[in-house]
Amino acid sequence: MRISANLPNRIDAQISLQPESRFIGVTGPSGAGKSSLFRALAGVEKSAKVETPWASQKVGILFQQPMLFPHTNVRGNLALAQRHASPNAMPIDACLRACYCEHLIDKPIHALSGGEAQRVAIARALVNGPDVLLLDESLSAIDVFTRRKIYQFLKNLCVSGQLTCFVISHDLDDLALFSDELIYIDRGRAELCGPTRDVLARVFERESFTTPSSVLEGETVATPHKSDGNNQNNNAVSNHNTNSDRQEGRYGSAILTDDNSQAVNGIVLILVAGHEIYVSEESVSYFPQQGSEQLSARFAVKACDVSIDTNIADFGNASTISILNALPCVISSINPASTTLITAESEPQTVQTQHGKTHSAKVLLKLNVINSNQTLYASISHLSLTRLHLETGMQVIARFKLP
Numbered sequence: 132m133r134i135s136a137n138l139p140n141r142i143d144a145q146i147s148l149q150p151e152s153r154f155i156g157v158t159g160p161s162g163a164g165k166s167s168l169f170r171a172l173a174g175v176e177k178s179a180k181v182e183t184p185w186a187s188q189k190v191g192i193l194f195q196q197p198m199l200f201p202h203t204n205v206r207g208n209l210a211l212a213q214r215h216a217s218p219n220a221m222p223i224d225a226c227l228r229a230c231y232c233e234h235l236i237d238k239p240i241h242a243l244s245g246g247e248a249q250r251v252a253i254a255r256a257l258v259n260g261p262d263v264l265l266l267d268e269s270l271s272a273i274d275v276f277t278r279r280k281i282y283q284f285l286k287n288l289c290v291s292g293q294l295t296c297f298v299i300s301h302d303l304d305d306l307a308l309f310s311d312e313l314i315y316i317d318r319g320r321a322e323l324c325g326p327t328r329d330v331l332a333r334v335f336e337r338e339s340f341t342t343p344s345s346v347l348e349g350e351t352v353a354t355p356h357k358s359d360g361n362n363q364n365n366n367a368v369s370n371h372n373t374n375s376d377r378q379e380g381r382y383g384s385a386i387l388t389d390d391n392s393q394a395v396n397g398i399v400l401i402l403v404a405g406h407e408i409y410v411s412e413e414s415v416s417y418f419p420q421q422g423s424e425q426l427s428a429r430f431a432v433k434a435c436d437v438s439i440d441t442n443i444a445d446f447g448n449a450s451t452i453s454i455l456n457a458l459p460c461v462i463s464s465i466n467p468a469s470t471t472l473i474t475a476e477s478e479p480q481t482v483q484t485q486h487g488k489t490h491s492a493k494v495l496l497k498l499n500v501i502n503s504n505q506t507l508y509a510s511i512s513h514l515s516l517t518r519l520h521l522e523t524g525m526q527v528i529a530r531f532k533l534p
């Protein structure tokens with residue numbers, strides 16, 4: 132899929148995506164041009180020159196501000212959207228369920244909270260039946276649990292070929308979980324574009340993140356879908372799923388529903404490189420595996436949550452610590468954690484050396500997970516690096532708390 136957009140003095144972006152990519156994340160620094168790109172792609176910017184593969188298709192755009200019609204209530208907003216809906220658009224009740232706003236149907240717009248208004252705006256967009264949906268930080272006010280459920284619903288529509296989503300977000304974990312490919316915009320240009328994991332790694336390097344997240348994938352341990360027909364959202368998807376044959380064609384026979392998880396007490400078990408890993412329900416995204424009945428699960432692990440254990444003989448035996456997860460790894464690189472990025476979460480940390488110079492108190496380890504091609508980051512102190520005599524090529528156990 133090739134996209135080009137030119138908006139004088141603001142955007143000059145050439146984007147090349149794999150034809151099968153349906154959920155595309157977009158990120159980049161503030162003021163980089165992400166919103167301008169979306170406005171150009173949606174045809175809102177009249178001076179923009181744009182080439183997209185969806186010229187004859189229905190494109191919807193949603194901003195951070197929901198822009199609902201204030202003179203009517205939620206029901207009225209949805210009814211107005213339905214007037215111009217495409218023939219295969221989802222029914223109103225299915226859209227409401229998917230966006231967790233059935234209970235809001237009779238509320239006036241001024242009485243909605245910020246997150247509720249964003250949920251209604253997404254439901255309204257779905258009622259319209261777009262082929263392509265551009266979401267510009269449109270879920271930013273929604274709590275993480277609900278937000279990821281809605282992303283998973285959109286992802287399922289994408290997997291079944293009913294929708295293509297472009298999603299702008301500053302939350303890299305959200306994008307890591309759901310995106311097939313990621314675009315990084317800087318100074319109006321698509322500086323990076325490609326598979327999510329690769330682009331993320333380069334974004335972390337480029338922006339000198341002190342605690343990057345690694346994206347791990349594995350298989351769900353239990354059966355891929357619940358067989359009971361009692362899930363309302365599940366029904367909403369299957370009622371609308373007119374393209375299930377397309378899903379079968381592109382992927383295996385795994386079925387994505389809106390409740391894929393086999394969570395027990397909010398915890399999901401995932402097999403990564405043959406090891407059982409515990410992940411909290413809201414931190415997992417699901418997608419079908421090619422040629423398999425099993426669903427793949429994806430989750431992100433923050434570098435600051437990973438500890439290093441050199442006692443590799445004790446791999447499965449750490450019964451005296453609370454950290455649940457362990458993966459055998461080989462250290463592939465050791466780098467000083469950068470101090471250039473200052474965020475609310477991570478102030479740069481420095482230590483005073485004997486010679487009066489300062490350097491970062493942390494180092495970033497890149498770890499190759501043994502028996503897989505997956506990478507894990509660990510952010511540890513210089514003190515631990517020295518105390519444990521860590522060096523590249525060394526085999527260690529990476530232990531991390533429930534993501």
Ligand SMILES: Nc1ncnc2c1ncn2[C@@H]1O[C@H](COP(=O)(O)OP(=O)(O)OP(=O)(O)O)[C@@H](O)[C@H]1O
Pocket residue numbers: 141159160161162163164165166167168
């Ligand atoms: N209508 C406009 N006319 C002229 N310049 C604009 C207009 N809207 C935005 N800009 C400028 O274009 C640049 C890109 O803005 P844009 O809103 O696209 O960035 P962004 O990447 O979405 O930022 P953020 O992450 O902060 O939302 C900024 O320098 C901004 O000041």
